[in-house]
Amino acid sequence: MLGRTFNEGDPYHQLLSVIPQRTPNLNHLELGLQAHINIAVYDSITESLSRLRHLRLPPYACLPGFTMFIRSDELETLAFGYEIDTVEQARSLIMWDYIRSPIILPPERFPGLKIVELCCSVERATEFFLSLIPQERCLEEIRLCVPAGQFGPAHPSRHQIRELHLAIVRSVPELRKVHIRFATDHTNFEATASVDLNIGLKDLVQAEDLQPFISCEKLQSFRFYHPYPVSINHHELKDLVSHWRSLTELAITPDPFLPPDRYPLHMKILGWPALHVVARHNPMLVTLELLLVDPRSRGLYSPALLKAIRKSLHKLSHLKSFDVGPLCFLPLFFRGDRAEVWALSSRRLFTTRYIFDD
Numbered sequence: 001m002l003g004r005t006f007n008e009g010d011p012y013h014q015l016l017s018v019i020p021q022r023t024p025n026l027n028h029l030e031l032g033l034q035a036h037i038n039i040a041v042y043d044s045i046t047e048s049l050s051r052l053r054h055l056r057l058p059p060y061a062c063l064p065g066f067t068m069f070i071r072s073d074e075l076e077t078l079a080f081g082y083e084i085d086t087v088e089q090a091r092s093l094i095m096w097d098y099i100r101s102p103i104i105l106p107p108e109r110f111p112g113l114k115i116v117e118l119c120c121s122v123e124r125a126t127e128f129f130l131s132l133i134p135q136e137r138c139l140e141e142i143r144l145c146v147p148a149g150q151f152g153p154a155h156p157s158r159h160q161i162r163e164l165h166l167a168i169v170r171s172v173p174e175l176r177k178v179h180i181r182f183a184t185d186h187t188n189f190e191a192t193a194s195v196d197l198n199i200g201l202k203d204l205v206q207a208e209d210l211q212p213f214i215s216c217e218k219l220q221s222f223r224f225y226h227p228y229p230v231s232i233n234h235h236e237l238k239d240l241v242s243h244w245r246s247l248t249e250l251a252i253t254p255d256p257f258l259p260p261d262r263y264p265l266h267m268k269i270l271g272w273p274a275l276h277v278v279a280r281h282n283p284m285l286v287t288l289e290l291l292l293v294d295p296r297s298r299g300l301y302s303p304a305l306l307k308a309i310r311k312s313l314h315k316l317s318h319l320k321s322f323d324v325g326p327l328c329f330l331p332l333f334f335r336g337d338r339a340e341v342w343a344l345s346s347r348r349l350f351t352t353r354y355i356f357d358d
Helices: 010-016 018-022 040-047 088-094 122-131 158-169 207-215 234-241 273-281 304-316
Strands: 026-029 056-057 076-082 115-119 140-147 177-182 221-227 249-252 287-290 319-325 333-337 338-344 349-355
Touching: 010 018, 010 040, 018 040, 115 122, 122 140, 122 158, 158 207, 273 287, 273 304, 319 333
Parallel strands: 026 056, 056 076, 076 115, 115 140, 140 177, 177 221, 221 249, 249 287, 287 319
Antiparallel strands: 333 338, 338 349
16 A cells, blocks of 8 residues: 555545545544555545544644645544554554654634644654644643654654643643653664663653643643653652642653663652652542652562551542552562552552461
């Protein structure tokens, strides 16, 4: 299919042309065809569907003027990318497919647009947000997948990431949800030379790089995933989340893809005090994903710390998803002749008690 030209006898055109004929009032359209199919297949379809509210298409490498063919002024969601919920999906889907051309929204179009989703480089995403006029639309939610690695662009620098965050905040003043995933196509960092395993503190995303979002006081969901761990302590976390009183979802790289034995020695890690911070400032959290387990320390937890953890979790009564990082580094909690094992997974929280008798 790669490199083929478009014509009216194209089987995809024949298939998709039926959509506006049979369902002219369609308001929700998602197409997951491979992104190397000629984008001209979609032009006449989107031009004919004037009632579209939700449109999802693959992340085409080149999108010159495509949005001009979208005739619906009722559009609320515009997505160029695949629905990515897990790191595994990201690795498999973005090996080849991501937007390489500039992304442009026509002026004074899509006034009701609330959600934008893109799969592209940091440079393209930053250009896109800088091109937006904040008062022109009602944007509330940003979803961004940034591919990197052997088949994608190079891993962005801290400066590039911060500039992206500043551009988002500037162009989306009513931001309520932001989901940014820096995906990688590598399944084994040890086997690739394109990723620097001997990273230093200067290479890690720092708390200050997330600070542009402090001004987004209506934020309900903040998800930030990166192959490298974020260098942040619980004091810096407090400076962030104390501004987000409506927050129900918080994720900051809970399970970095970088091998834990390669973390810089003096890197800041949140640790369990962060649990007290979010319990105090964000009691309505439903999802919490943070790197709380320090892989450099396998020490046992004291009864006092265990009590503090229990107290914080009790305050987070709405919590349904809880991820503290690589499970293999989660120690046992000992109390005399009893051992309590807390099994913490990325999708649910459950407790199993074991009693050991001598």
